Amino acid sequence: DIQLTQSPSSLSASVGDRVTITCRASLGIRHSLAWYQQKPGKAPNLLVYDASKLQTGVPSRFSGSGSGTDYTLTISSLQPEDFAIYYCQQYYNIPGTFGQGTRVEIK
């Protein structure tokens, strides 16, 4: 199975900050990576797919990048509604493994 390692596991940031979350795969996944946001008690919500394509309706402050084994989710200006847990998921191979999550908290 492909392992995904997210960093950091958690971070504290202020409204307006630029936030970057990294996801490293145990082997190359050729841009087959999605990012999800999950708020407490809710189902995950798709933000980015194919490593860099923004899902319809997702604010443009979110962006994804990367290639090979290393991928990044960036929030350009953190908003109050962005405080949540973020997960990456690879779909290059079955099973479609998830990273362990990154909690974004209010500083």
Added chain:
Amino acid sequence: EVQLLESGGGLVQPGGSLRLSCAASGFTFRSYAMTWVRQAPGKGLEWVAVVSSNGGGRYYADSVKGRFTISRDNSKDMMYLQMDSLRTEDTAVYFCAKDVVAAPYYFDFWGQGTLVAVSS
């Protein structure tokens, strides 16, 4: 509007069985793969099993292989997860998720989840 509604969760003793259901609406169900993802209390997301659009392809996480069976009924727009030989470590919220294509991929819609608690 796409809707996914899970049901069938509850409290079960170790070694017992449960059958989860996922009722889909708002899209052409038979055209998309469907996946179960679970989340243990306070933990991250774990991919559990996927069934292809026509039901011919079924894949499982190693942690549930041989104990869980995924299936679907395209005439009823329903997906199922038969869970046997349940263990305490299977305790989680189980989400059904719609893949974006007919084969296993990523997920554009999720249900709200159903809680399975395995305890004596």
